[in-house]
Amino acid sequence: MTGLRPDTGRQAGTMLIVFGVVLLVSSLVVSAALAPSVGAAGNDGTPQTLVGSQGGGPGLHESGSVYLLDGKETKWKAAETDSYFDVTMLDNGSVATGFMDSGYEDCEPYESPCTHTGFRILEPTDDGGAEIVYEYSFPVRTRSNSEVHDVELLDSGEFLVSDMEYERIFTVKNGEVTWQWNASSMYDAPADPTTTDWLHINDVDALSEDRYLVSVRNANQLVVIERGEGVVEVINKDENGDGTGDPEVLLQQHNPQWLNNGSVLVADSHNDRIVELHRNNTTDEWEVAWAVYEAEGVPFSWPRDADRLANGNTLITDSLNQRVVEVNESGMTVWSYKTPYVPYEAERLPEGETVGATTYAVNEDATVYGNGDVPVLSLLLILFQTGIQVPFWFTELHVGVTLVSLTMTIAGTVLIVRDR
Template sequence: MPSGYSHSYSFLSRLISGIRRISGRRGGIAVMLAGISIFVFSVVLAAAVAPNVGVAADDRRVTIVGSQGGGPGLHDDGSVYQLDGRSVAWRLADADSYFDVTKLPTGTVLAGYMNGETTPCGPYDEPCARTGFRVINPPEITADSSPTVTDEYSFPVRTRVNSEVHDVERLGPNEYVFTDMDAERIAIVDNGTITWEWYANETYDAPPDPTRTDWLHINDIDVIDSDRFLVSVRNAHQLVIIERGHGVVEVINKDESGNGKGDPSVLRQQHNPQWLGNGTVLVADSHNDRIVELHRGADDSWEVTWSIAAAEGVPFSWPRDADRLSNGNTLITDSLNKRIVEINNSGVAVWSYQTQKVPYEADRLPAGERVGGVAYTNANNIDTAASTAAGRNIPILSLLLIGIQTGIQTPFWFTEIHVATGVLALISIICGSGLILKNR
């Protein structure tokens, strides 16, 4: 081949190769930009059209809140605070997490709490976690600007994950009953001494060491009367009534399948039931993203007779508390949406508050959560559309969303759609980067 043709052929080859490389790089950049643009557009659009929450009725309702906090696993920046209307009157932020809160007739506040990275650890390796409950004097008692802890009962646990005391109730002047999900028990302590205990292995098949696994996650106890307690056994999807001297005397959402758990379509990892009386229980059906009333039928079986899955136009996301108030309304703690909302018996929001961190539980003062209340079951004025709205449960995407929400606390309008477009953006970045590297 003549040299002139050889040089021309070499030049054309390099030119074509260069064009392909440039085209490959531009294609890679285009792929990345397309995926990122779709994600950004979905986020911006959702933020623009999101309904307003936390704006209903700015009156002088007084609410006390237990905040689990934020950070990975929701184990940081916990607090107890009081809202006057939607203004924070006082706050105590001296624990990694706070949980159930109750204002006592004495004016003090009773709260379950957890602190990690503590010592001494008793039988566990250091550092460990410490959990229990505290009695808090609010500023109106101390005549000071800050609340103070005046009493505490606590004990070490192996880890701060799924080992906390989530609930405590007062029985007498220095007598309290509390849940212990580390040992999976409920216990009564009087003047610092345990006087009565019920262990879940009396009813459920236990692993060799409950402190090493999140076995049942017993997360709530309510006093029905002096000897009967309503207990939430979260991981079994069941509520049980325990009577001193007799153990479990009734199971709500019985095991019909033989797997040791109740039907998850009835209750799924619930929190904070309230005994309304007349065979009716109000409960936050957390992982079904709804609030339900369960009613005991003539054959002693329990079924869902009322439910609601949205308020203010926003579906609930991991609600963990629902209290039927003395005025007939329902106060709901919508944890992963970071809001507290009060609805009337038609499902309409009459008051709401957007929290900064993830709330665990809220009580409306002065009465707080109480035994007995008006049941919505069979009421004729319930908003059917709101009551029957389905909770979100999209395979894989819903699980990823919960992980994101408990890690970085996204806005309430961040949904499975944004998880999907975020995954698409990540894939486009990986593929686009591969094209660019291949054509360097």
């Protein structure tokens, strides 16, 4: 049996490597050149926007910040924390925000140094920064999936907190827990919720002093809780007996906004869309009445906040595309901002996120704007996006091209080595 002529394997290997590299580079260059403009809509006359940034780096736990945009200029910024999450401006101009940070010495029952999560009150300073004037925090087992993502100040002076480490919501005043609701009272709990990412409770909003809207992310559900009563309403009920709601209605959602007793606006994160759900008064089921899948010609990628504004538009935090956009009811972008890292949540000032905002598509069939097909993000694409923060135009197609290019490069290298 005759083998390859001398140098034939080396030549073939070199050609494979060159072709693979050219394929990858050309796909990236062409896509970058043809990519639509992101963050260019609107002008500097836009009212102020408060942003909580989870940060960047592997796992998105580096360079977290809170900053205030005046138009598109940064008025002040608090940084040097692993991650910040939900942000709320208080009446005195301070900001309440959930956070996660490492390097603490107070770690019982974990080893020191460790990670803490909780909430902080930030006070803007004259030099364009902000100082921490109050912190409530506690140690957690890990930097991932154990954070406090949301906090609100109640009229009682209590802080209302969502906690995914112990899978609960609770109130705290003067450093002491005054009330709590544990998800184990409704859901089948593991022996120790702190050892697994069980429900990932990521948001709580006060509908009134004693009535709260809670996002139970991993169950694809929203629940309304009353102090003294427990759960009084479930949005996207479990119909299959597996403990989760219909993923076609909600899939690992974030930051719902209660519009009124018959509608709620939700960042439907893993369906890569923003939806407004209305209660069907005949069936008592919650159904999609309005949805938007893209802005600026770019499909959403893991959007994690949507606020219906006083002007009737919707402010959207599109996390993995690293932008905040404002769209009107028809889905047209009227303002956008390209963020330096991965944003978690944004609020338009002075109103912030309100209860009882304008609803869309009342008593109409569901209206969908943008891409009607829900983009399916592969695990590899998510790893690219959360690990190295690839550009917004990097899609599943580029993941495929990268794998083909890598395979060709490996095959070419094998041929060259064998020929030698």
